[in-house]
Amino acid sequence: MSAYEQYVGEKNKIDAYIEQQYIITGVREGLSGDWLELKHPGGDETALLVETADARKYFANLLIKQSRKV
Amino acid sequence: MADLRIDLAGIASPNPFWLASAPPTNTGYQVQRAFEAGWGGAVWKTLGDPIINTSSRFAAVHFNGQRVAGFNNIELISDRPLEVNLKEIYETKKRFPGHAIIVSLMVEPKREKWHEIVKKVEAIGVDGLELNFGCPHGMAERGMGAASGQQPDLVEMQTMWVKEAAQTPVIVKLTPNITDITATAKAAVRGGADAISLINTINSLAGVDIDTWNTVPHVGGKGAHGGYCGPAVKPIALNMVAECARNPLVGVPISGIGGISNWRDAVEFILMGSTGVQICTAAMHHGFSIVEDMIDGLNNYLEDKGLNSVTELIGKSVERYSExxxxxxxxxxxxxxxxxxxxxxxxxxxxxxxxxxxxxxxxxxxxxxxxxxxxxxxxxxxxxxxxxxxxxxxxxxxxxPSTELPLSWNQRQAAIAAVGKGKEVDGTDKKEAV
Missing domain, CATH: 3.30.70.20 (Alpha-Beta Plaits)
Structure with missing residues (x-):
C-alpha cells in the first residue's frame, strides 16, 4: 500500500467519527504514532491510533477547527 | 546608475564590496591596486605582534571540475612591523580618502595591549577597526584569535577595552567555530561593538595525500589545522549572518563574509541583513578586477528591481527566516x-x-x-x-493549493496541549488502529 493510500484510509476513519459528531478529547503522542481520543455527545468513547504523518497533520487541522467552534 | 554607497556603523564606503582582512590586504601596494580596480573598502590584514609564517600555507578543494570550491590556509596575521604597516595605511588613505580603510587588530587579551595598538593605529587616520576574534589557527594557540572569540566573556571584555580607547567605529569579527554564533555576537554588543563581521574561517584540514600520507598542505611532512573559506562555506556563513540579523539582542550592522564570489552572493548576504560584504577567496582566485562585474551586476539588479539604493535591500529577507x-x-x-x-x-x-x-x-x-x-x-x-x-x-x-489554513508544528502542539492528553480508554475493544 502506498503512503497516500494508508493516509486516505486513516483520514476516512477519522472523518467517519467526526461525521457521527464525535469530538477530539485528547491526543497521546508515542513512538507508534498518535492515539486520538474521541468522545460522542452520548458518552461513547473510542481511541484511534493514527500512524501516517499526513493523517497526524490532518487531525491537527480538525483539532484547531474544533477549538474555534468551542 | 543606482546608489551603491553604504554607511556601516558610521564607516562610509562608495560601494558595499570590501576586501576582507587576509593576504590580499597585506600591503599598501595591494590595497591601492584594489581601490584602483573599484573596491569600496579594505580591511587591512591583521596587525599585532609580528609573526613568523610557514612555507606552504594554502590548499584548495576542487570539486568535480570546479577549481577552488573551498580554500584552506594556515597563514597567520601580518609578519611585518607595525610601523611599516601604519606608514602604508597612511599613504593609502591619503591617496584614496573616499575609500574605507578598516584595520584588523589582534593582541593578547590584556587591556593595555589593546589600548596601545588602538591608539597607534587611529593616530594615522583610519575609518574603523575590526577586532580579529576569529583566526582559528596559530594565534589561537597563543590565546588570541578564535581562542578569545569562542568565549563570550572574553569577547565582551576585550571589546569593552577597545571601546575605552577607540574613536572610530569598532567591528567585532566572529568565529564560526562555536555552537551558537549569537552568543558571541551578543557579547560583542554588550561590550559596545558598533558592528559585527562574520564569518571568519572554519577549522579545517583540506585533505590527505593518499600516496605520501602527508596532510594537504604540509610543512616538511607535518600539518596543522587551518581555516576554511571560499564558495563551500557560503551556506554556513549565510545562516550565521541571518541568525545574528534576526536576533533583537544583536541589533548592530553586519558586515557579511563567507564564500561571496559574485554580485548574486553579495545580494543574498545583504538581503539577509548585511550592510556590506567582505570578500577574499574570489579575489585570490581571480584577481581584484572581479569587483567590476560585482558593481555592474549589483547596479543592474537594483535597476531591474526599481530600487534607487543598495541600502533598500538590507535585511529584506530576514523576516522570512524563521524557526x-x-x-x-x-x-x-x-x-x-x-x-x-x-x-x-x-x-x-x-x-x-x-x-x-x-x-x-x-x-x-x-x-x-x-x-x-x-x-x-x-x-x-x-x-x-x-x-x-x-x-x-x-x-x-x-x-x-491547500484547502486548510496554515498550520505550524508549534500551532499543532499548542492545540494538542490545549485539548490535553485525554485519558486511557478502558478495554482494547474500544481502541482501534486505523
Missing part, C-alpha cells in the same frame, strides 16, 4: 516532469527510488519509448529529483 516550528505544515509542492524536456536519463527515478519516497515511476508508451512520471499523491515535495536532474526545466516543483 522550523513556525513553518506551515499545510504548504505542499509536488514534482512534475515536463515530458518534452525530459531526456529520460533516469537520475530522478533512481534518486527517488533509492533515497527518497519511491514516487517516480518508469513507464513505456504505446511506441515503446520510456518515460518517467511522478505519482503526485505520494510525492512529499522533497525537491531531490529536481536537484539531481541535469536538464534545466525538466522537473518543476508545483505548488499544491
Amino acid at each position: 522550523w516550528g513556525d513553518l506551515d505544515l499545510n504548504y505542499a509542492v509536488v514534482a512534475r516532469i515536463e515530458q518534452e524536456t525530459c531526456i529520460v536519463c533516469n537520475k530522478c527515478h533512481i534518486a527517488c527510488e533509492d533515497t527518497s519516497h519511491q514516487c517516480i515511476e518508469r513507464h513505456t508508451d504505446e511506441h515503446g519509448a520510456a518515460y518517467l512520471k511522478v505519482r503526485e499523491e505520494d510525492c512529499v515535495g522533497c525537491n531531490l529529483c529536481s536537484i539531481v536532474c541535469p536538464v534545466e526545466g525538466a522537473i518543476s516543483m508545483i505548488e499544491v
Whole structure:
C-alpha cells in the first residue's frame, strides 16, 4: 500500500467519527504514532491510533477547527 | 546608475564590496591596486605582534571540475612591523580618502595591549577597526584569535577595552567555530561593538595525500589545522549572518563574509541583513578586477528591481527566516516532469527510488519509448529529483493549493496541549488502529 493510500484510509476513519459528531478529547503522542481520543455527545468513547504523518497533520487541522467552534 | 554607497556603523564606503582582512590586504601596494580596480573598502590584514609564517600555507578543494570550491590556509596575521604597516595605511588613505580603510587588530587579551595598538593605529587616520576574534589557527594557540572569540566573556571584555580607547567605529569579527554564533555576537554588543563581521574561517584540514600520507598542505611532512573559506562555506556563513540579523539582542550592522564570489552572493548576504560584504577567496582566485562585474551586476539588479539604493535591500529577507516550528505544515509542492524536456536519463527515478519516497515511476508508451512520471499523491515535495536532474526545466516543483489554513508544528502542539492528553480508554475493544 502506498503512503497516500494508508493516509486516505486513516483520514476516512477519522472523518467517519467526526461525521457521527464525535469530538477530539485528547491526543497521546508515542513512538507508534498518535492515539486520538474521541468522545460522542452520548458518552461513547473510542481511541484511534493514527500512524501516517499526513493523517497526524490532518487531525491537527480538525483539532484547531474544533477549538474555534468551542 | 543606482546608489551603491553604504554607511556601516558610521564607516562610509562608495560601494558595499570590501576586501576582507587576509593576504590580499597585506600591503599598501595591494590595497591601492584594489581601490584602483573599484573596491569600496579594505580591511587591512591583521596587525599585532609580528609573526613568523610557514612555507606552504594554502590548499584548495576542487570539486568535480570546479577549481577552488573551498580554500584552506594556515597563514597567520601580518609578519611585518607595525610601523611599516601604519606608514602604508597612511599613504593609502591619503591617496584614496573616499575609500574605507578598516584595520584588523589582534593582541593578547590584556587591556593595555589593546589600548596601545588602538591608539597607534587611529593616530594615522583610519575609518574603523575590526577586532580579529576569529583566526582559528596559530594565534589561537597563543590565546588570541578564535581562542578569545569562542568565549563570550572574553569577547565582551576585550571589546569593552577597545571601546575605552577607540574613536572610530569598532567591528567585532566572529568565529564560526562555536555552537551558537549569537552568543558571541551578543557579547560583542554588550561590550559596545558598533558592528559585527562574520564569518571568519572554519577549522579545517583540506585533505590527505593518499600516496605520501602527508596532510594537504604540509610543512616538511607535518600539518596543522587551518581555516576554511571560499564558495563551500557560503551556506554556513549565510545562516550565521541571518541568525545574528534576526536576533533583537544583536541589533548592530553586519558586515557579511563567507564564500561571496559574485554580485548574486553579495545580494543574498545583504538581503539577509548585511550592510556590506567582505570578500577574499574570489579575489585570490581571480584577481581584484572581479569587483567590476560585482558593481555592474549589483547596479543592474537594483535597476531591474526599481530600487534607487543598495541600502533598500538590507535585511529584506530576514523576516522570512524563521524557526522550523513556525513553518506551515499545510504548504505542499509536488514534482512534475515536463515530458518534452525530459531526456529520460533516469537520475530522478533512481534518486527517488533509492533515497527518497519511491514516487517516480518508469513507464513505456504505446511506441515503446520510456518515460518517467511522478505519482503526485505520494510525492512529499522533497525537491531531490529536481536537484539531481541535469536538464534545466525538466522537473518543476508545483505548488499544491491547500484547502486548510496554515498550520505550524508549534500551532499543532499548542492545540494538542490545549485539548490535553485525554485519558486511557478502558478495554482494547474500544481502541482501534486505523
